[in-house]
Amino acid sequence: MIVFDLSCADGHRFEGWFGSSADFEDQCARGLLTCPACGSAAVSKAPMAPAVPAKGNARPAPVVDGPTQQLANVPLPPKVQQAIAALAKAQAEALKNSTWVGDKFADETRKMHYGERDETPIHGQASLAEAKALIDEGVPVAPLPFPVAPPEKLN
Template identity: 80%
Template structure:
């Protein structure tokens, strides 16, 4: 089992337990995720702090209670607003973009080397493919929020 911190566009944070990361992706793509607080179906993974144990000889600094981050509490309104605006901007940008799926690396290279006309595209690339594109100087960037392939949308 894997636990993800999730959040909805209304700013509610909650945990989701999944058999694997692929199970989360599958359930999200099929529209099976919803906020338990408000029922919102626009659910994404929330930023999570890595669980890195401290060294045995490290002095631990204790923060006063009023400054400690709290898990599973609503996001501050300004963070919620910023994430909503970012999601809205991504959705607007994707309207003018073409889904190329697993051919993303190939199609991006073709545009970079002048083998096809430049156009906004989005798709999937493995970590190795993305690193190779960056090393070649091909301008690419990950999207801030996951995007489901068109054939998996409701």
């Protein structure tokens, strides 16, 4: 694995782990990389210091509680919070008229696509391989932005 410091067009810095430099280039070219802070797909490698291993007889560096410790607790900007809330509300509204089909999602979606079943809104679970196969067949599917708990698992 290789870790790269990345940055988006808005200047947010974050790190990404990849199998190789070619994996980074491939994922970047396919638009799979987005900034975790703002969602921008304009992501590139940021300048970074090389990882130099410490000497075996070196004294460990002291842990410093400073600005980097506080960054993890910084709330999202209000506009981002509003966008997330609006997206969650839209998903909840869409799911009100949708039926949970669980792990039969790929089969049920295929049946609708090929006219073997009436078309109705459904949601459920599919593996990455199943989702790719559906897309390759031309079946219109999309992932939900937020995870959905199966009805039998709700309290």
